[in-house]
């Protein structure tokens with residue numbers, strides 16, 4: 367086990383492409399850190415530099431107490447799990463899992479013991495003699511995990527390991543990886559473009575965009591205190607809504623009405639000498655149907671929403687609506703949708719009175 371420390375790590379490819387820019391990141395021993403961001407943001411390149419599969423152009427990379435910039439992958443003592451699993455088709459599960467140990471010239475008895483232990487943990491014992499072609503996607507994925515585990519490496523490096531699985535299996539494997547990582551306590555760096563994976567798996571999440579780190583924080587910090595509009599819009603599903611506002615007389619004037627500011631936010635904006643024109647981010651849960659509102663203790667403006675589309679996901683219903691004078695916006699208002707019977711009428715557009723209960727949602731940052 368080991369900490370992983372990146373200081374000013376930069377990657378410039380020979381064609382001049384600057385894929386990763388000046389990344390500073392301290393990953394604690396045993397921590398589960400997710401690198402997340404849209405395609406091309408540099409997350410795989412960052413992981414590959416940690417693995418030693420890509421050279422570092424500038425900066426320092428430490429694993430444990432060693433600077434490893436110039437060490438070959440096998441000297442870094444990290445185990446990589448790829449999206450493609452990279453299993454050898456001619457080897458059975460036992461041979462695939464034991465392969466790294468065979469390479470390291472570990473004796474046969476030890477290899478067998480370690481493979482069987484890992485197979486037990488991963489529920490693969492009864493498949494040890496099968497070839498990858500005769501396994502399901504989820505089982506192959508577990509073999510790839512097993513091959514990483516048997517080495518007992520300083521760190522696991524995983525590049526989108528679940529993206530070839532169907533949605534249900536992905537959720538199952540997600541919880542399995544989470545449990546496994548906690549049980550083994552091995553430092554893990556995990557790349558994904560899926561913000562749900564990022565938010566559910568990571569102790570901390572690194573959001574990247576165009577080679578730059580946008581924010582590093584716990585899932586809750588990213589959700590509640592996004593540092594910029596990119597992080598605010600990237601984290602959370604359905605996405606945060608953005609509204610133009612003017613800061614005036616201690617309130618935020620918007621097309622939907624005035625949003626009152628709590629003292630803390632007002633003071634923070636004053637301290638920052640915030641410009642008069644600001645952008646307010648509203649999570650979907652900030653809206654509520656006035657007709658269904660149970661307690662009277664609300665401070666937000668009330669407005670008419672025109673519902674454009676309803677998307678039912680079973681437990682949740684996403685309501686896409688436009689508001690008079692305001693921009694198109696999305697939210698989930700399950701009660702609203704069911705109560706007003708929109709699903710029954712099948713109407714294309716529907717008007718509802720909505721309250722923006724945003725007093726506690728307007729935060730600094």
Ligand code: ATP
Nearest residue numbers: 379381383385404405406407408409410411412559
């Ligand atoms: P994805 O989710 O699509 O895999 P990513 O966030 O992992 O994306 P990277 O693969 O790290 O992104 O790529 C970061 C940037 O570096 C991209 O603009 C990509 O085009 C560029 N890049 C990656 N590999 C090379 C290479 N070998 N040569 C030149 N440019 C590259």
